[in-house]
Amino acid sequence: MHLGCERFFQPGYAANLTSAWLPALxxxxxxxxxxxxVADIGCGHGASTVLMAQAFPRSTFRGSDDHAASVDTARERATAAGVGDRARFEVASAQDFPGRGYDLVTMFxxxxxxxxxxxxxxxVREAIAEDGTWMVVEPAAGDHVEDNLNPVGRAYYGFSTLLxxxxxxxxxxxxxxxxxxxxxxVRELVAQAGFSRFRVAATTPFNAVYEIRP
Structure with missing residues (x-):
């Protein structure tokens, strides 16, 4: 399952993350x-973290995930990519990941x-700098069932039911x-958490990119 999720989403990250999604913020x-x-929460095998670390060598990246085996893989991937000095990984849940004052928090x-x-x-609201940005990348979705009755939406409903x-x-x-x-x-959720700004920054047929700020 962990390998399959990475194989499904990583090509989209490689095609869009540094070229389109981050510039849209x-x-x-x-x-x-x-x-x-930067804190990359729920980093899995570190595909997103490594891509960002390769593109921005002056920044530091802290990936976290509550699945220890995935964190081990992420560390290996970062070392192999030559970014182990600026992309570090640790086991932590999204509710208690360490650190404060992040300029950017990401969830993919x-x-x-x-x-x-x-x-x-x-x-995230506690951990982010007051002028920081929280980027949430989620599967492309409309707000109503009928908005999602298309080939991608049907696939995602299947994934949602099974996983x-x-x-x-x-x-x-x-x-x-x-x-x-x-x-x-998602807008309702982040407002409850104390964020005041939310917008859809970018979209692809498979993903929506939300820019959330304090």
């Missing part, structure tokens, strides 16, 4: 080029899988946002 690339502090295709996404959002929703339900709180939560639900 206000002022973020300038900070990364100068030297920013994982917020909807969390049992307690509101708890995670509140932790994403049961994963969330198996954890404390069990919010079960599902892959098709849509921007309105």
């Amino acid at each position: 206000e002022g973020v690339v300038d900070k990364l080029e100068s030297g920013a502090s 295709d994982c917020l909807h899988d969390m049992g307690d996404p509101l708890g995670a959002a509140r932790r 994403c929703t049961p994963a969330s339900l198996s954890q404390p709180v069990g919010a079960a946002l599902g892959t098709q939560a849509g921007p309105a639900r």
